[in-house]
Amino acid sequence: MPSKQPQLGSLAIQAPTLTPKTVHVSSSTCHDVSAFKELMSQYRKLDDSINMRLNRTTAQYRDRERTGMGSKGDIEEQACAHVWKEFIANWSRRKELVNYCVDVLDESVEEKQRSLQDAGDDASAQRKARGALYAEEVKRNQIRNELFVENIVRKRTFDAFRARCRYFEPPPSDTEARKWWDSWDSV
Template sequence: MRMNRNLAQFRDIDRHRSSRSGSPQLQDEACLHFWKELVANWENRTEIVNYCVDVVEATMETKRQALAGQDPKLDENRRTASSLYTDEVKRNQMRNELTVEAIIRQRSLDGVDSSSPRSLTHAPGTGGILRTPAASITCQCFLAYSPRQNITTHL
């Protein structure tokens, strides 16, 4: 879910709630919802890439076993060796995706951290989310841990 869509959804909820009672923690709810969705998307992408790497590695192992003890000059073995090289390239590309994911995560955390003021206070009951006392239209929260740590272990 995109951040602007998330904020619009919670703005609608706020309008509905405000007719009955005030909702001072709406910003916290929006931030928490946004982070949970973001982390879930990160985990799903990582799981998919790891699955693809595992499938390619299993295929490569089968091809290596087929080549073991065979004459490398036979046409069939040359095709298998060529296919094995192609699979290695695919595996490396997928592993590069994991590196790209790590960079995206770090930049996301840095972006939220840099947009948040230094006077943050802990918001109890928000699963480790920090918030500013003043609510604003931008999501000014970040996770209560060092960005260098693994995000999946904290939410």
């Protein structure tokens, strides 16, 4: 019987993997809408597990304090700060990914528009160029819709976070965290 069992259930979400996978996003990732949406889905798993993440992180800080390995202070506050940093990093990566793909597809649409103009009077070439342009516009719109989905996911996560971490506020020195916090706090 093997001594090391696979991580199943919520433990797999909480614990970092031993072999983290680096995903290199290229323009082909942006053009493959299914692959792009799958990647976004993977990134959103952190948001989907917010309550479990807060519970587990609080338990970890409580265990550290009990064993004398943790810093003194409010355990709930430390857990909230830790989870908030994870969300900020994840949201920033997702924002960067969506913006990159929007730019790639904007450029592709412009290229298809130029090829439509270059088709001249050739009806067959114009039909082909219009079809390619339409396909690129559909992909671009699907990727742009992810910006709206992102806002919904982040707002839901922020609301759940605020419900659990009522007294938490990121320090003023952390400008990126403050920017995210202030944008949601004012809504």
